[in-house]
Structure formats: structure tokens, C-alpha cells
Amino acid sequence: MILPIVAYGHPVLRKRATDITADYPQLEKLIADMWETLYNSNGVGLAAPQINRDIRLFLVDTLQMFENMEADEKADYPDDNGIKSVFINAKILKLDGDEWPYNEGCLSIPKIREDVYRNESVTINYLDENFQSHTQSFTGLSARVILHEYDHIEGKLFIDHISALKRKLMKGKLTDISKGKIRVDYKMLFPG
Numbered sequence: 229m230i231l232p233i234v235a236y237g238h239p240v241l242r243k244r245a246t247d248i249t250a251d252y253p254q255l256e257k258l259i260a261d262m263w264e265t266l267y268n269s270n271g272v273g274l275a276a277p278q279i280n281r282d283i284r285l286f287l288v289d290t291l292q293m294f295e296n297m298e299a300d301e302k303a304d305y306p307d308d309n310g311i312k313s314v315f316i317n318a319k320i321l322k323l324d325g326d327e328w329p330y331n332e333g334c335l336s337i338p339k340i341r342e343d344v345y346r347n348e349s350v351t352i353n354y355l356d357e358n359f360q361s362h363t364q365s366f367t368g369l370s371a372r373v374i375l376h377e378y379d380h381i382e383g384k385l386f387i388d389h390i391s392a393l394k395r396k397l398m399k400g401k402l403t404d405i406s407k408g409k410i411r412v413d414y415k416m417l418f419p420g
Contacts, residue, residue: 231265231279232417236337237406240277245284245381247317250359259314259357262287269414271335273373275380278336280417284317286377290370308368318354318378323347330372332386338412340401344389346375
């Protein structure tokens with residue numbers, strides 16, 4: 229089932245999410261619905277707060293991104309072939325490499341994109357959908373998407389990484405999003 233994406237301004241997007249256990253109600257269905265929602269909205273990552281759940285769960289699929297890249301663009305990310313994974317109760321262990329800019333967007337803040345600086349790689353501990361523990365390092369675009377989604381479970385948004393001046397300049401657009409004055413090709417849930 230396709231779930232509505234929570235729009236900017238909804239309080240769940242600013243709440244630090246809580247860990248879950250393997251007996252979380254209908255977790256398997258929730259994850260399946262999140263995958264369906266992610267693909268319906270043409271995203272590469274989706275966090276539970278974006279579907280109005282304040283739990284530490286997010287999905288990342290950068291495989292499709294790499295499949296659609298030109299060979300010369302892929303060469304910019306030699307250590308990243310893309311991933312498709314579920315991350316539960318994730319905890320960042322280490323950030324490595326220089327911070328580099330990339331033009332990011334967010335399904336909860338549609339039609340706004342800004343350059344965001346993030347580290348080249350991240351080492352993260354997480355549980356998969358079978359509650360098996362993993363500690364892995366990711367680089368390039370996969371690391372970036374993981375860090376973006378990780379921010380969501382920490383109550384942060386990509387616009388928190390840009391200057392106060394840029395945020396001030398986009399205030400009108402953000403207000404319009406929170407009021408539902410935006411058109412997108414996917415279902416959204418607006419505050420209030």
C-alpha cells in the first residue's frame with residue numbers, strides 16, 4: 229500500500245525517533261509499504277518519520293541510481309556500486325573523508341534542492357529486516373543517502389545543513405509546502 233509522505237512542518241519530522249524490537253506490530257507489512265511508497269515517489273531513500281512513524285527505520289536503494297548513470301559519472305564513485313537495504317535502529321559509528329557538496333532534495337520538502345556538504349564515507353551499525361546486526365562502511369552517493377535518511381531518524385532535515393540566509397530566502401516556499409500549496413505526483417500528508 230502506498231503511504232502518504234509527511235510534508236515539511238509536520239512535528240514528526242523534528243522528533244528524534246525511537247528504537248524498535250522485532251515484535252513491532254506488522255513490521256514486515258510496514259517495510260513492504262515503505263518500499264512501494266519509495267518507488268511510487270521516485271525516491272532513493274525513505275525514513276519512517278516521513279510516513280508519520282517516529283521509529284528508527286529507513287530504506288535506501290541507490291542501485292537504481294547507478295543503473296541509470298552514464299559510465300563517466302559512475303567513474304566519480306569508484307567504491308560505490310549502489311545498495312538496497314533496510315536499516316533498523318541505526319547508529320553512526322564513524323564519519324570519514326572530506327565533506328563534499330551534492331545537490332540534495334527530499335520527498336518531504338518537494339521542489340527544493342540545495343547543495344549539502346557531507347562526509348565521503350560512513351560506518352554504521354544497524355539491524356536488517358530480519359533483525360540481523362551489521363556493521364558496514366559505505367562511500368559516495370550511498371553514504372550520502374544513508375546520512376540523509378539517518379538525519380530523518382534524528383529529527384533533522386537536509387535544509388538544516390545550509391546557511392541561515394538560504395533558509396530565510398526559501399521561507400515562503402517552505403510555508404507553502406506546510407500549507408499544502410504544492411503539487412506533486414505522490415500522496416502527501418500536510419500538518420494541521
